[in-house]
Amino acid sequence: MAEVGNLIAVSSCKGGVGKSTLAAALALALAARGRAVGLLDLDVHGPSLPTLFGLGQVPVENEGQNLVPYQHAGISLFSFGLLAGGNPAVLRGPMLAGVVRQLLCNVAWGKLDDLVLDLPPGTGDVHLTVSQIVGLDGAVIVSTNHALARPDVENGLLMFSQVAVPVLGLIENMAWFECGSCGAKHEVFGGSAAKQVQERFGLRCLARLPLLSGAACAPAELAARGELKVMAEAVLEALAETRDHTLLPEAVLGPARLELHWPDSTLGVIEFKALRRHCRCAECEDARRRGVYDETALPAEPVAVELHWLGNYALSVRWQDGHRSGIYPLTLLRELAAYGKACRCRHEDGNVNATPRN
Ligand SMILES: [Zn+2]
Numbered sequence: 001m002a003e004v005g006n007l008i009a010v011s012s013c014k015g016g017v018g019k020s021t022l023a024a025a026l027a028l029a030l031a032a033r034g035r036a037v038g039l040l041d042l043d044v045h046g047p048s049l050p051t052l053f054g055l056g057q058v059p060v061e062n063e064g065q066n067l068v069p070y071q072h073a074g075i076s077l078f079s080f081g082l083l084a085g086g087n088p089a090v091l092r093g094p095m096l097a098g099v100v101r102q103l104l105c106n107v108a109w110g111k112l113d114d115l116v117l118d119l120p121p122g123t124g125d126v127h128l129t130v131s132q133i134v135g136l137d138g139a140v141i142v143s144t145n146h147a148l149a150r151p152d153v154e155n156g157l158l159m160f161s162q163v164a165v166p167v168l169g170l171i172e173n174m175a176w177f178e179c180g181s182c183g184a185k186h187e188v189f190g191g192s193a194a195k196q197v198q199e200r201f202g203l204r205c206l207a208r209l210p211l212l213s214g215a216a217c218a219p220a221e222l223a224a225r226g227e228l229k230v231m232a233e234a235v236l237e238a239l240a241e242t243r244d245h246t247l248l249p250e251a252v253l254g255p256a257r258l259e260l261h262w263p264d265s266t267l268g269v270i271e272f273k274a275l276r277r278h279c280r281c282a283e284c285e286d287a288r289r290r291g292v293y294d295e296t297a298l299p300a301e302p303v304a305v306e307l308h309w310l311g312n313y314a315l316s317v318r319w320q321d322g323h324r325s326g327i328y329p330l331t332l333l334r335e336l337a338a339y340g341k342a343c344r345c346r347h348e349d350g351n352v353n354a355t356p357r358n
């Protein structure tokens with residue numbers, strides 16, 4: 001692992017969103033920029049790399065204690081599927097951790113600019129095991145617009161924040177299709193999720209990809225698309241940004257308020273009450289959508305007890321009453337921070353934004 005520049009995880013909150021294909025296409029798109037790239041399929045529940053690249057059952061070669069990766073289409077690749085043979089056993093606990101460790105530490109990649117890890121869907125054992133063994137430089141989340149509305153996305157973001165892995169952005173897959181008869185672009189789920197993700201989590205959308213079928217879905221075909229070239233560049237940009245810690249304020253829990261000490265030495269203050277009222281987690285948003293969000297039912301004196309930065313884009317807040325799924329993008333924090341301005345939303349008892357700084 002010592003000779004790998006960027007360790008990039010590709011993850012999704014649920015299956016069937018095209019994660020493995022996109023992980024492969026991302027690896028190819030990075031390689032097309034002249035980078036040395038590896039792809040490791042850690043999807044222990046359904047390794048797909050051998051199928052994606054039509055490898056069939058190739059023998060695994062060893063080099064001393066190490067496994068030799070396959071050279072294919074200009075990248076080095078290895079899959080849990082190659083190790084497990086045709087029918088991978090269901091592995092759990094220590095067995096699973098052992099295999100993941102072997103794949104992470106005992107594949108002779110040589111010198112790589114980027115190693116793309118295809119993680120299983122969800123937030124399971126593999127994610128934790130990986131983050132215990134290696135330091136991931138960033139994670140890319142693949143989703144469909146449809147899947148974004150679910151709390152799974154938050155769970156994924158919060159999981160990565162707990163293991164201190166910056167999320168680089170989101171790929172919205174199967175977002176549109178080109179109509180065979182009229183040639184127009186049609187939205188699949190009725191609108192872009194990118195804007196919603198930007199607003200709710202401050203996450204950038206790395207790519208918005210169409211619904212494809214047949215040969216157009218193959219990683220090589222996909223990697224040749226303009227969107228993938230832009231995406232590879234956006235991933236590298238986001239990686240550079242996560243290493244720049246001059247963009248974030250220092251967040252401090254004060255008495256009944258959150259204090260943001262910005263690098264330009266200005267102070268932003270948000271009262272806990274205002275912060276809690278502007279929680280945009282799936283639970284709160286859903287209640288607002290259904291018209292049953294009741295501000296009067298919130299704790300009268302909410303107390304924030306724990307803060308975590310999610311990469312360079314948002315702050316997650318855990319509250320004393322157990323509410324913990326709130327993710328506050330920097331843009332929202334800036335808006336809420338008291339520079340004498342009230343927030344733009346309509347609250348039942350008028351605006352209760354933070355007090356002006358003094
Ligand atoms: Zn909430």
Ligand SMILES: [Zn+2]
Nearest residue numbers: 343344345346
């Ligand atoms: Zn408001």
